[in-house]
Amino acid sequence: MRIKSIILLAVIIVAGIGVYLFSSNSKSNVLIGKGQISKVETMVQLCTIDFLNEVPVKDTIDNWELFGIQKQRGSVSFDIENLKVESGNDTVIIELPAEIIEINESTDDNSWQPVDSKDLRTLRIAKAPAELYTRLKQKSIENSKAQLYQNGVVARARKEGAQSLQALMEKVYRKPVKVVDPTPEGAHCDEYQ
Amino acid sequence: MKHLTFCALGLLLLCSCSNNDNTGLYQEIKSVDKMVFASMAITKTVLNDQENLFGRRYAAYSYDTYMRAYIDLSSLQMDDLQFDDNDKTVRVTLPPVVAELTGRDIEMREVYKNTTGLRGDLDEKEIAQLQEQANSDLKKEIEENPMFKAHLTDVAKRKARKYFESIFESNGYTASIDFKDNTPNNDNDEN
Numbered sequence: 442m443r444i445k446s447i448i449l450l451a452v453i454i455v456a457g458i459g460v461y462l463f464s465s466n467s468k469s470n471v472l473i474g475k476g477q478i479s480k481v482e483t484m485v486q487l488c489t490i491d492f493l494n495e496v497p498v499k500d501t502i503d504n505w506e507l508f509g510i511q512k513q514r515g516s517v518s519f520d521i522e523n524l525k526v527e528s529g530n531d532t533v534i535i536e537l538p539a540e541i542i543e544i545n546e547s548t549d550d551n552s553w554q555p556v557d558s559k560d561l562r563t564l565r566i567a568k569a570p571a572e573l574y575t576r577l578k579q580k581s582i583e584n585s586k587a588q589l590y591q592n593g594v595v596a597r598a599r600k601e602g603a604q605s606l607q608a609l610m611e612k613v614y615r616k617p618v619k620v621v622d623p624t625p626e627g628a629h630c631d632e633y634q
Numbered sequence: 635m636k637h638l639t640f641c642a643l644g645l646l647l648l649c650s651c652s653n654n655d656n657t658g659l660y661q662e663i664k665s666v667d668k669m670v671f672a673s674m675a676i677t678k679t680v681l682n683d684q685e686n687l688f689g690r691r692y693a694a695y696s697y698d699t700y701m702r703a704y705i706d707l708s709s710l711q712m713d714d715l716q717f718d719d720n721d722k723t724v725r726v727t728l729p730p731v732v733a734e735l736t737g738r739d740i741e742m743r744e745v746y747k748n749t750t751g752l753r754g755d756l757d758e759k760e761i762a763q764l765q766e767q768a769n770s771d772l773k774k775e776i777e778e779n780p781m782f783k784a785h786l787t788d789v790a791k792r793k794a795r796k797y798f799e800s801i802f803e804s805n806g807y808t809a810s811i812d813f814k815d816n817t818p819n820n821d822n823d824e825n
Binding site: 468472474477479482485487489490491495515518520521548555558571574575579601609615 | 659660661662663664665666667668671672673674675676677678679680681682683684685686698699700703705707710712715717735736737738739740741742747755756757759761762764765766767768769770771772773775776780785786789790792793797801802805809
């Protein structure tokens with residue numbers, strides 16, 4: 442009886458080693474296609490703030506607690522292609538347009554690191570579906586936009602945008618230019634309060 | 635060791651609080667004076683094929699990376715604009731057009747997936763690794779193939795000419811627009 446148990450155990454161990462070796466000897470190929478230009482757009486935008494954020498992103502989505510670390514790269518710009526310009530005899534008056542905030546995931550190395558996830562239904566650490574992480578990152582981008590308003594970064598961008606636009610247009614018009622800002626705290630400030 | 639640290643940090647944060655929090659680990663905000671004339675999206679596709687005793691999984695993903703082309707307005711001097719009030723012409727020499735990467739999509743779009751046997755779908759960490767490989771490959775490609783930057787800067791120059799000609803025209807002047815050379819010191823490409 443004891444010999445049979447030992448033999449059975451040995452068979453299980455040998456089989457286990459076999460399965461491990463066989464499965465670890467898996468074939469894995471990664472093919473990366475060449476980059477293709479998919480869209481080209483033209484614009485005239487004045488960019489006054491560039492930023493890089495590294496943020497821990499965590500949230501609860503569909504009964505999953507998710508956590509990762511993301512590097513975001515963004516900017517605050519103004520569309521100056523179609524400005525409202527009032528040209529008087531002595532002074533040119535220009536209205537500063539609404540800000541455009543763009544935030545993407547950075548292209549620096551390791552810009553997205555999914556760290557951990559927990560299934561709240563079973564209270565176990567488990568692998569969450571990939572689409573939940575996409576929603577997590579979308580929410581994180583919105584949070585970062587809100588912070589730009591709350592921390593006064595947008596207000597700073599607008600102030601610097603007005604100064605920069607004034608300097609440029611004074612070179613063009615060769616007379617005093619006044620840039621007026623109807624929303625110094627940000628044109629979309631209310632949406633992110 | 636790095637993974638263990640991340641896991642420990644993750645567990646700590648997951649246990650401590652479930653509210654949405656976005657406190658930065660690192661933040662760099664800088665004032666710039668860029669006039670952007672063109673942007674470009676570059677699509678990258680990654681195929682992953684894995685096979686072992688338990689089955690096969692094949693998946694294809696794609697995502698876009700963005701570049702933009704700009705001139706640095708802070709280096710535009712009064713000398714760069716030569717007015718001729720008799721002929722009503724102006725000769726403008728703009729700063730060089732510079733191209734830079736501005737980021738990538740947050741989502742890896744699943745183009746195709748085929749999983750057989752007992753294999754599960756790729757998890758987020760595996761997808762992130764694929765994107766990391768594609769990202770390194772793209773940055774190398776942009777470095778080695780000048781076509782990407784050249785195409786973008788050409789488009790930006792055309793737009794810049796059109797824009798400045800138009801604003802000087804509205805001011806009664808005919809403008810001729812040139813650009814300064816793009817020296818290595820002016821190349822701020824993020825690669």
